[in-house]
Amino acid sequence: MSTLRHFKVWRGDEGGGQLEDFKVEVNEGEVVLDVIHRLQATQTPDLAVRWNCKAGKCGSCSMEINGVPQLGCMTRMSTFAPDETVSVTPLRAFPVIRDLVTDVSYNYEKARELPAFAPPEGLAPGQYRMRQVDVERSQEFRKCIECFLCQDTCHVLRDHEENKPVFAGPRFFIRAAELDMHPLDAKTDRKNYAHEEQGLGYCNITKCCTEVCPEHIKITDNAIIPMKERVVDNTYDPLVWLGRKIFRREGMAAQVSAPPPPGVGHPTPSRVASPPRLGVLALPADVVWHRPEPASQAAEVGADGKLPITEVTFDRAGAASPFGDSVAFPLPPDSLTYQHPTTED
Amino acid sequence: MTEHVHRYGYDVVVIGAGGAGLRAAIEARLAGKKTAVISKSLFGKAHTVMAEGGAAAAMGNVNSKDNWMVHFRDTMRGGKFLNNFRMAELHAREAPDRIWELETYGALFDRTKDGKISQRNFGGHEYPRLAHVGDRTGLELIRTLQQKIVSLQQADHEVYGDYDARLRVFDECTITELMLDRAGKPGEGGGRIAGAFGYNRESGEFLLFETPTVVLATGGVGKSYKVTSNSWEYTGDGHALALRAGATLINMEFLQFHPTGMVWPPSVKGILVTESVRGDGGVLRNTKGVRFMFDYVPDVFRTQYAETEAEADRWYTDPDNNRRPPELLPRDEVARAINAEVKAGRGTEAGGVYLDVSTRMKPEVITKRLPSMYHQFKELADVDITAQPMEVGPTCHYVMGGVEVDADTAATTVVRGLFAAGEVSGGMHGSNRLGGNSLSDLLVFGKRAGEYAAQYLDDLGGTAPEVARADVDAAVRTALTPLQHSGGENPYAVWHELQQVMQDLVGIIRRRQELEDSLKRLADLKERAANVTATGGRRYNPGWHLALDLRNMLVVSECTARAALEREESRGGHTREDFPKMDPTWRKVNLVCSLINGELKLTTQPLPRMRPELLALFDRTELAKYLTEEELADADAMVAGRGDT
Numbered sequence: 001m002s003t004l005r006h007f008k009v010w011r012g013d014e015g016g017g018q019l020e021d022f023k024v025e026v027n028e029g030e031v032v033l034d035v036i037h038r039l040q041a042t043q044t045p046d047l048a049v050r051w052n053c054k055a056g057k058c059g060s061c062s063m064e065i066n067g068v069p070q071l072g073c074m075t076r077m078s079t080f081a082p083d084e085t086v087s088v089t090p091l092r093a094f095p096v097i098r099d100l101v102t103d104v105s106y107n108y109e110k111a112r113e114l115p116a117f118a119p120p121e122g123l124a125p126g127q128y129r130m131r132q133v134d135v136e137r138s139q140e141f142r143k144c145i146e147c148f149l150c151q152d153t154c155h156v157l158r159d160h161e162e163n164k165p166v167f168a169g170p171r172f173f174i175r176a177a178e179l180d181m182h183p184l185d186a187k188t189d190r191k192n193y194a195h196e197e198q199g200l201g202y203c204n205i206t207k208c209c210t211e212v213c214p215e216h217i218k219i220t221d222n223a224i225i226p227m228k229e230r231v232v233d234n235t236y237d238p239l240v241w242l243g244r245k246i247f248r249r250e251g252m253a254a255q256v257s258a259p260p261p262p263g264v265g266h267p268t269p270s271r272v273a274s275p276p277r278l279g280v281l282a283l284p285a286d287v288v289w290h291r292p293e294p295a296s297q298a299a300e301v302g303a304d305g306k307l308p309i310t311e312v313t314f315d316r317a318g319a320a321s322p323f324g325d326s327v328a329f330p331l332p333p334d335s336l337t338y339q340h341p342t343t344e345d
Numbered sequence: 346m347t348e349h350v351h352r353y354g355y356d357v358v359v360i361g362a363g364g365a366g367l368r369a370a371i372e373a374r375l376a377g378k379k380t381a382v383i384s385k386s387l388f389g390k391a392h393t394v395m396a397e398g399g400a401a402a403a404m405g406n407v408n409s410k411d412n413w414m415v416h417f418r419d420t421m422r423g424g425k426f427l428n429n430f431r432m433a434e435l436h437a438r439e440a441p442d443r444i445w446e447l448e449t450y451g452a453l454f455d456r457t458k459d460g461k462i463s464q465r466n467f468g469g470h471e472y473p474r475l476a477h478v479g480d481r482t483g484l485e486l487i488r489t490l491q492q493k494i495v496s497l498q499q500a501d502h503e504v505y506g507d508y509d510a511r512l513r514v515f516d517e518c519t520i521t522e523l524m525l526d527r528a529g530k531p532g533e534g535g536g537r538i539a540g541a542f543g544y545n546r547e548s549g550e551f552l553l554f555e556t557p558t559v560v561l562a563t564g565g566v567g568k569s570y571k572v573t574s575n576s577w578e579y580t581g582d583g584h585a586l587a588l589r590a591g592a593t594l595i596n597m598e599f600l601q602f603h604p605t606g607m608v609w610p611p612s613v614k615g616i617l618v619t620e621s622v623r624g625d626g627g628v629l630r631n632t633k634g635v636r637f638m639f640d641y642v643p644d645v646f647r648t649q650y651a652e653t654e655a656e657a658d659r660w661y662t663d664p665d666n667n668r669r670p671p672e673l674l675p676r677d678e679v680a681r682a683i684n685a686e687v688k689a690g691r692g693t694e695a696g697g698v699y700l701d702v703s704t705r706m707k708p709e710v711i712t713k714r715l716p717s718m719y720h721q722f723k724e725l726a727d728v729d730i731t732a733q734p735m736e737v738g739p740t741c742h743y744v745m746g747g748v749e750v751d752a753d754t755a756a757t758t759v760v761r762g763l764f765a766a767g768e769v770s771g772g773m774h775g776s777n778r779l780g781g782n783s784l785s786d787l788l789v790f791g792k793r794a795g796e797y798a799a800q801y802l803d804d805l806g807g808t809a810p811e812v813a814r815a816d817v818d819a820a821v822r823t824a825l826t827p828l829q830h831s832g833g834e835n836p837y838a839v840w841h842e843l844q845q846v847m848q849d850l851v852g853i854i855r856r857r858q859e860l861e862d863s864l865k866r867l868a869d870l871k872e873r874a875a876n877v878t879a880t881g882g883r884r885y886n887p888g889w890h891l892a893l894d895l896r897n898m899l900v901v902s903e904c905t906a907r908a909a910l911e912r913e914e915s916r917g918g919h920t921r922e923d924f925p926k927m928d929p930t931w932r933k934v935n936l937v938c939s940l941i942n943g944e945l946k947l948t949t950q951p952l953p954r955m956r957p958e959l960l961a962l963f964d965r966t967e968l969a970k971y972l973t974e975e976e977l978a979d980a981d982a983m984v985a986g987r988g989d990t
Contacts, residue, residue: 013884029610029726041837045888046881050387052576055616056725057484058390076612078727097547098885108388108516112508116496117451125445126404129460135453139478142453142485146389182451 002027003082007035009047010089013098019087026077032088033061033072036100048099056214059147063100064089069149069212091152092159107148110168114175115193118186134183141178141223143215144171150209150219156202167199170209170219177223195231200224348821350542350551355381357798358541358556360520360583363391364483364787365767365794366562367490368443372795373560374497374512378802381554382494383543384516385563385578389491392564392576393787396483398467399475400788401781402440406461411472413437418962420782423469424745424775425917426932426971427596430955431752432773436782436789443788444476450496452489454478467780475781480717486784517546520582521893522820523559523590523763526810536591538762539810542820546890549883551824553817557810558798560755561587561748561765562791566600566905569898570741570852571696571844572608574615580894581901583769587748588900588940592757595771595935595950596746597901598908599918601778602853604680606740608697613726615740618700618718622735623672625714626661627702629683630734631691637698638671641682646674677920680739684854687738696848697738703731739853745778745918746908747771749937752953755794762801762810766794772935776917826875827892833878836892843870843898851906856922860910867903874899900945904938907947911936929973957983 005026008019022043026035033051040047051061054073061072066080066087080086094102150170156163173194180190194200205228207220217223357373359366362384373380384391403416416437421428444462448454454476455463464473478485498508505511524540541554563583567575584594605620607613623629631637639657642650650671651657657670672679683698692698702711708731712719715730722728728735748765749758755770757763767787774782827836850863874896879889914928915921934949960968961984968980 027610029612029728031612031725034611040887041835041841045835045837045879045891046886048885048887052386052390052578053392053395054576054612055395057481058386058394058576060386060390073612074725076725076727101547101885103547104387112495112498112502116492116499119449119451125442125449128445128448130453130456131460132456132463135456139453142478142488143481144488145394145484179451182453185451 006085008085008087011099014096030077031073032065032075032086036072048101050101057145059145062091062147062149064091069152071147071214074214093152093157104148106164107151107171110172114172115187117179117182120184120186128184130183137181138178140217141174143217144174145215147214149212153208153212155206155208163202167202172198173200173227174217174219174223177227191227191230194227200227200231348551350553350817352553352555353381355379355554355556356802357558357560358383358554359560359562360541361562361564362388362514363393363562363564363767364486364490364784365791367494368788368791369560369562369766369795370512371493372792373799376796376799378799380512382514383518383520384514385519386517388514388516389487391487392578393487394484396784397480398780399465399477399482400444400784401470401474402444402476402785403437403474404441404444404462404464406457407464407473411474414962415471416474419470420779423777423779425777425927426775427916428775429752429772429953430959431953434959435752436773436786439789440785443785443792447489450489450493452485469779470781482784518552519543519546519890520586521824523586524812524816525590527813536760537810538760540812542817544824547885551821555812557805558762558801560794560798561769562767563769565744565768566901567741569843569847569902571848572606572615572738573741574606574617581897583765584747584901585897587757587763587765590760590763592760592763593749594746594904594938595749597904597938598912598936599745599776600741600905601743601745601918603740603742604676604683605700605737607735608738609693609695609736610726613722617740618735618737620676622700622702622715626705627700628672628705630699630701631686632693633691637686638682641678642671643678680853683738693736695736697736699734700737701734703733743778744768745774745776754797755790756797764794764798766790776919824893827877827879827889830876830878833876834873836877836879836888836895839870839874839877840891840895843902847902851909854920854922855909860906863906867899867906871899903945907945908936908938911947929971932971957987960984961987
């Protein structure tokens with residue numbers, strides 16, 4: 001049973017284009033990609049469209065159908081009203097090459113930046129042992145067919161070309177999460193990478209990516225939120241923060257051994273001058289008597305001329321430290337203005 | 346020539362970015378060669394993603410009795426002994442290592458209870474053998490290899506500051522011609538690869554790769570058929586490139602068809618309907634509503650199959666006291682019956698018959714027994730199989746035939762510097778491929794192709810072959826022809842007709858008369874294809890791309906038709922209605938296609954002889970099914986001789 005339907009298809013290239021009207025035959029049971037193919041075969045042989053498997057497995061035929069990012073091969077004509085006009089446009093988040101084909105190379109660049117799987121040392125091929133329940137968490141993200149619909153719909157990227165250099169997008173958050181949850185990946189800082197290099201912080205979990213995912217991957221719930229939570233735990237939780245400052249861990253050395261920031265002024269004499277005992281003529285060489293004083297930490301005055309008064313508006317969690325927030329406690333003993341008391345027997 | 350051609354220099358150029366191509370590229374890069382991968386689609390979209398079942402490798406994780414010898418035996422049986430035994434042997438021996446290696450690249454297969462890679466049962470495999478990830482094993486494979494390539498590029502970035510320094514993927518590019526060194530003459534055993542010419546699909550710009558080695562990994566030929574499970578890329582490019590460069594194809598008559606693939610609606614055309622649908626009570630009817638399988642029970646099966654619908658229906662609940670319904674005949678009988686009904690005019694407009702479960706079982710039973718089928722058709726086509734019959738017919742799935750290569754090195758036997766791996770190569774699967782052997786084939790021979798391409802380069806020394814200017818000019822002219830013609834036919838029209846010819850005349854069941862007809866029709870189409878017109882410009886113009894692919898589809902289709910006409914027996918993926926039996930004398934030879942001055946030539950060539958220790962893996966009674974009396978006596982002597990030493 002075939003009917004004549006009205007299609008609007010965007011045609012053009014990077015220089016511009018417009019929606020063109022087509023009357024095209026549509027048969028029962030067809031999907032939008034079938035109709036695009038019929039247009040190619042009967043009216044516009046040069047209409048550019050990407051496609052491969054036509055079974056929802058390769059993620060090539062991503063397009064926007066009536067404004068919604070979808071796979072052309074998975075969008076049935078029967079989901080539209082019988083007389084509804086169907087508009088087909090290229091993915092908006094990526095530059096157009098021609099007609100429905102866009103330049104998605106941004107995604108491949110981001111894929112390259114993300115550190116690859118690091119095989120565990122000391123395990124030969126064939127010796128890998130993992131439990132099914134452990135691999136399943138990563139397997140969910142490995143279902144991804146790289147259709148990039150999540151990238152297209154993400155409001156951080158859509159219409160925000162300027163965010164692309166610093167934001168990798170949902171596709172690569174699930175890749176980071178996948179590797180983070182991989183039972184044998186030897187790299188341990190995937191979450192921090194997502195936070196520091198991929199721009200995880202830009203995401204404000206509107207779940208648009210999850211909605212458009214043809215593989216029904218729970219991008220937001222199972223990848224982004226768990227990573228955000230753990231990044232927050234690591235970076236902002238006051239207890240973790242304090243704990244890290246107090247119990248220095250291996251691998252945190254870089255942070256801790258950083259030289260104290262240049263301070264302003266000099267130590268107050270009263271605190272320095274626990275007066276040397278009489279009879280002790282020389283000061284020990286290893287005591288720093290002029291330890292720079294840390295800058296006092298003050299919040300910046302905002303554009304409205306006001307100071308941030310709550311954690312919500314302040315750029316750090318918790319109250320400001322009177323010692324400056326980059327001073328780690330306990331301080332390294334060799335930088336203290338302190339002479340250990342000794343008694344003369 | 347005023348056309349600008351972008352030139353690139355590489356050590357190894359891999360054409361095709363599916364499993365075999367990526368594996369070959371990884372190996373070549375690991376051997377220190379500067380490598381390019383040419384992908385017709387975007388990186389990571391290759392047809393490999395469609396493979397569902399798994400990758401066969403005798404790791405023995407589920408049943409410890411499994412080993413490479415059992416796998417080898419299964420593979421030879423599946424291919425009806427027409428396989429290149431050495432390829433089957435290497436494949437069975439090396440598949441486990443290739444799978445384990447993937448884990449070091451980050452692959453996550455399903456696990457057994459003790460944490461090893463799980464393995465599932467599959468038709469034709471004696472033990473559970475297929476490593477799998479749910480029903481998306483192909484996707485896992487392609488993604489893993491893709492990510493390994495990225496990790497190699499990251500390593501290069503560290504050293505050279507450029508991701509593409511030693512390994513570059515050219516996505517959305519098509520190679521139209523291989524370039525040979527003029528020092529050797531193509532077709533006369535002297536050809537030597539000097540480069541590859543093609544175009545970028547996005548920009549339409551021409552590309553010339555100057556390289557002494559080319560690895561073909563372009564996959565299959567299914568797009569020459571109207572109903573196929575293959576993606577649009579499967580236009581036989583590698584087969585045709587090899588032929589035109591002077592290499593040979595073997596076993597082109599063997600194509601794997603599935604008797605019941607969906608033929609309508611178009612959104613699910615080509616998707617396979619599992620055979621268990623018939624086992625669960627699905628029946629076949631023609632457009633007259635007749636359950637026609639009762640008319641197609643061969644005499645040899647007569648006593649085992651029901652003669653009335655009533656008896657057949659009773660079998661589902663009481664198989665001990667009733668004979669089986671004829672829908673459960675072997676698949677080639679079912680295919681033959683469907684084929685006959687359609688040709689007698691009792692098929693649907695789309696060329697199929699009805700497979701009905703809706704009137705046979707309650708909806709809740711269907712959704713419980715066939716959940717994935719139900720969801721697949723509901724989601725993709727809005728076909729409710731609990732309420733309406735499915736429209737099914739033969740579907741083209743895989744080509745066993747391909748470029749003739751040396752088993753160990755994957756190098757073509759005629760053109761030096763040309764390698765082939767994966768579906769585009771021939772011999773490994775003989776006349777029929779076992780499920781699961783395709784993914785492992787890609788890995789085993791992909792790696793070998795990359796490895797030996799690198800070795801070829803090392804042996805080449807300082808004498809780099811050169812691309813002749815005139816060849817490039819000729820390739821540019823050929824590529825531009827469809828754009829410069831005016832008033833010619835729409836390439837889509839010629840393509841659709843080719844698909845119809847192949848589907849009807851060189852399909853799942855073949856006859857002399859039809860094959861002869863097909864050759865005439867193909868000759869016509871060849872002329873028409875030479876005159877097609879592609880409207881529009883060169884930027885991402887699918888009409889133009891199709892016009893260029895048509896040439897490949899036509900020559901490969903001709904190979905299949907010619908070889909199918911020649912082989913007067915039925916074996917594996919080649920069924921001749923006029924020669925329904927397997928004939929041991931035909932087992933002794935491969936049919937070899939070559940292109941001499943534009944004309945296709947078909948010759949026969951004896952199969953390599955299996956080594957005695959491999960022969961000894963089979964029962965004598967089994968060998969007797971495949972070998973001639975003479976060969977059998979030889980085999981006995983060989984096996985006995987081995988016993989003495």
